[in-house]
Amino acid sequence: MGNCCDRAASFFGPQKNTNVRVGLPAVCFVWQIAMVVLFGVFIRYDEESDTHWVEFRRENNITSDIENDFYFRYPSFQDVHVMIFVGFGFLMTFLKRYSYGGVGFNFLIAAFGLQWALLMQGWFHSLNPETGKITIGVESLINADFCCAGSLIAFGALLGKVSPVQTLVVALFGVTLFAVEEYIILDLLHCRDAGGSMVIHCFGGYYGLAISWVLYRPNLHLSKRFHGAVYHSDLFAMIGTLYLWMYWPSFNSAITDHGDGQHRTAINTYLALASSVLTTVAISSMSKKGGKLDMVHIQNATLAGGVAMGTAAEFMIQPYGALIVGFCVGIISTFGYLFVTPFLEKYLKLQDTCGVHNLHAVPGMLGGFIGAITAAAATEAVYGAEGLRNTFDFEGEFENRTPGTQGGFQAAGTCVSIWKTTALLRFILRFPIWADPGDDNCFDDEVYWELPEDEEIVPPVLEYNNHMIHKHQEISESNFSVDQS
């Protein structure tokens, strides 16, 4: 490894210090200890996961243990959990030399993020004023995973350009902003957003783009040799894609209403995803010589249908409505990869490694507005009086809200979700201690990971080999001259 760094140095001038041997352990330990303390002070089991459930059941005449929310939500929770760690994680392994970083840092961010999310979301949504405690159950775990998703999306825009310490900072702020924004959209504006088009995808996408803009690297071309896929890394990424695609119905339906709510949401998401596959393939094929398909499109744009149905999936959008949504966002997202990403980099100084702009930001925003329209169009004729009330949760202070007004608030919520505070990130993220990689070895696992002995050889790239032969010659020469002296 050492030599390797030196080599790089000799090529591109003095190396940046990427040593995280102090920073990373320090952050992990301190933050994890903080989590222990805060959990000790605030977090307890809710009545469905506490041993007092037996009494609670009797008091509330709950006929059976199967009525425990665990059995309504746990299967979807596990699917969501897989999406967060395998879905997002492996989707980010597509880079030829940053696969460890993609899946490994994703793992780290999410493991911290979900703890912090339980606290932040608890404080905002379920802090019991009397006891001063937050009580958690399976639904809290799902929400915590959702909350991480926001930061993981942001990480997608920064992939390969930041240090693990910086990713943790991104997660810390991401989760915090997420909870605030979620409170405004869901509680204050009383929007419905079960699948998080606005709250998760739109927010996460723009949050990531903002940071990427803050961290713009004019000389990123120096890492060009690492910036691409190899045959097998693209296959690993397909694992991520497929798990996201298959489990998205669970993602959108995980926290919707019991019964028809979860049922309908799953159906709508399933259909929207299917139709966005076909339009993605169509555009991808049209865009290349000989009609060849581009793995980048297949890996990403096929998922746009799920993102765009995040808000509307629980409404009566009807199966054909879901297909239309998937049809359109599949096209839009693929066009994004073809034209918008290059444009953003060239003119707006936005380096978006995974193209989160096309997969999350835009489809999320559209999803928000689709939700607004569907809500505004809701009628008692279609939903039934009771159904309408349940679906939009027109209860308590919101009893008299009409679908029309609801639509307005949904639209407002979407706008809110584009808002974000990034100014304060500038200083922190630039702080040298964070040890981000130099412009010449971004997208390179060699910086933060012990690589196996073969790391010079796998995966083989052309210029890279030449440059290796080259290197070997240098070495032998140098050895030779050494012998001379």
Added chain:
Amino acid sequence: MGNCCDRAASFFGPQKNTNVRVGLPAVCFVWQIAMVVLFGVFIRYDEESDTHWVEFRRENNITSDIENDFYFRYPSFQDVHVMIFVGFGFLMTFLKRYSYGGVGFNFLIAAFGLQWALLMQGWFHSLNPETGKITIGVESLINADFCCAGSLIAFGALLGKVSPVQTLVVALFGVTLFAVEEYIILDLLHCRDAGGSMVIHCFGGYYGLAISWVLYRPNLHLSKRFHGAVYHSDLFAMIGTLYLWMYWPSFNSAITDHGDGQHRTAINTYLALASSVLTTVAISSMSKKGGKLDMVHIQNATLAGGVAMGTAAEFMIQPYGALIVGFCVGIISTFGYLFVTPFLEKYLKLQDTCGVHNLHAVPGMLGGFIGAITAAAATEAVYGAEGLRNTFDFEGEFENRTPGTQGGFQAAGTCVSIWKTTALLRFILRFPIWADPGDDNCFDDEVYWELPEDEEIVPPVLEYNNHMIHKHQEISESNFSVDQS
């Protein structure tokens, strides 16, 4: 890429035109738009996924939301969904240079197929004559996935030899034939086939073989260099194998009766699969010098137990019965890979890339007959009067059917499932516009996919080695000259 084509050309004379830049997008757009229109006309939510569920619940005295079919079926649905996209998809990545095609086209076929299946199966099974609508719920989604499976199995026989447009045509006809055949077997003959030994595997296998016979390529040996696995591609295929193997109990039990039906089916499938692993390993080891295991057998024949239990798994076949079934089909399927596939190619002009004949066609047929025997052997003593009626659904017009008769009909159903209409496929599939690959670059992703820059090098093909030797020699020479000076 260009060079590569030229190279191939220079080797084997003028290339076939494999340009799908017009055909593929056209088919995707037109068919997807057709889906939107047909869904708009025909498809609505069923009463369990509609907002009127609350009223429906009250009217039918359903005590709890957990009684919604969603909670009986959704976990199995997600397992089946994984089998369709990751299971079948990754199982087909074993070819060294066709992994994108395997997983990618599988993704495309299934995404279209499930939409078309919802319509076809709806028209045949659940079209409401008054409203003229088809209502869908989670069970419909499972059936749609099953219906795709038939076409994906067929695709396995054609892997690497057809264009993406042709695969879509295969899916269009496959789903249509599937629905017709399913109607005959399940509705007219009133057979039980929850796991689809007959309806899915037997049908899919023979359908694929028929097309493969239509598309016989006498000069396929020209693609010999691409026709094989590399170390890592076989590992990717193991992902597919294991997901199919692990989730097969969900596949067979997904649509069986609530309660004991699903429970028993899962147990039987679990056991049959376990025993077919041991016999597969035994035969595979016996067949090779030094008793070495062959990945092709491990990847495929281990699954035969699940296929063969597709029909009988919901009956009282008893745990040891399940083990015996797995024991036998594991042997039969492995022998198929050893002797039948070569025989078919040599004498019957059947080029069966994935050996679907041994994994699906034959075990599926056997499964059908095993089901017939088990049904014929059913007695009230074993099943209980009520149990017998529920298991075989002896109700309405079939009230007086005896297990014996049922056995007869099951056997008849198996025969029906071998029937297929392929004549009409000939013309369509041969039509030049479909742009299938030339005999000299079958099994080659380069034809339909943009490959990463390293595609010449990973995975290593013969010319590649030469080029490497070459390189190494340069190195040694250069070193040598260095020593000289």
Added chain:
Amino acid sequence: MGNCCDRAASFFGPQKNTNVRVGLPAVCFVWQIAMVVLFGVFIRYDEESDTHWVEFRRENNITSDIENDFYFRYPSFQDVHVMIFVGFGFLMTFLKRYSYGGVGFNFLIAAFGLQWALLMQGWFHSLNPETGKITIGVESLINADFCCAGSLIAFGALLGKVSPVQTLVVALFGVTLFAVEEYIILDLLHCRDAGGSMVIHCFGGYYGLAISWVLYRPNLHLSKRFHGAVYHSDLFAMIGTLYLWMYWPSFNSAITDHGDGQHRTAINTYLALASSVLTTVAISSMSKKGGKLDMVHIQNATLAGGVAMGTAAEFMIQPYGALIVGFCVGIISTFGYLFVTPFLEKYLKLQDTCGVHNLHAVPGMLGGFIGAITAAAATEAVYGAEGLRNTFDFEGEFENRTPGTQGGFQAAGTCVSIWKTTALLRFILRFPIWADPGDDNCFDDEVYWELPEDEEIVPPVLEYNNHMIHKHQEISESNFSVDQS
């Protein structure tokens, strides 16, 4: 392949006979036939998976099919099933040249082990004295998978050093010892161990270490060239790690009490795992030059939290308690990989390929004692009278047991789980017929698997390349001489 062996021979003297062409098929056939017979004699469906369920339901006033244990346990069962076959299987693909063996033999062991486990556990726990039958349901399948886990853990210590026949013997004895030990700990001592810290992990770990000690190879360094990872093999291993990590909450909660029991267990495990990720990353980073992360630690130590919560997860350990457990074992496990494994090999003649000592043996033992302490600390104030009784199952003969006593018995159980009988293994496992690999080709798939043509090339190792250049030069020379003549 042949040449390859000869080559090896020429390098390291006469080869060991590794031919399993007789032994492996013989064992598979004989044992599988034995399973069929024993299942025929002993195993039947339980009342929830039998067609008599309809009557059983009526007699017991069970209101709905959803009350069938299938719906309480099946989703968790499938998650556990994935952990056994994909989790353990792919975790063992990290070796550059033993990935087939890792995933393939894991598949074989588990497929046999689960059948044998159903019998052994049945005889000890659920044999009906009147009928002389064992009745099985979904919970039995989960327990069978658990039972295999013990042997798979042991296999991890032996990975690459034993023949497939030996692995089957390891499984046969492992499952047997497991059942005996489980009977002592759970039935006689009446311990609670839902997630199997003691019964599965502690037992499996020490069982594997004992065998590894029996099979100590002084000349293992001869296989050094195969003993390591390559870039892609480490990524495959991450698939295993993540599936184990994500589904561990299902593993621990699969057989806990319905309702709050499963709910609480999942939450605790989820939290413990999250915090062990952060401490693992911290220690891993501290231990390397430049703070680089080591894949071995990320792949293994991150899971320690789940192991250590196996016993205590169903108790009221509180969320912060779970975090503390994960925090500590993450550190301990990573230190184990850094210092203990080398120490064991150097001084105690223990060659532990996967480091099961650090991931299973020690965290499992700690988990047992953590469970003992948590149990001893239980009070009615926290659990509620009823909750306390249900959680610790203080019923029947154990009605008067106090938490304090229970704690004592839990501790005793942990000690029992470290006990194992290995003497009798010595002779059997050394028996030549088992055809274990020679010291010079351990960790080499070439011994037991047909490898694709490229097996010389993928994965590339350094000395290995030289040897290739060498070989290629020979080839060219030979060609040359041919030209001469």
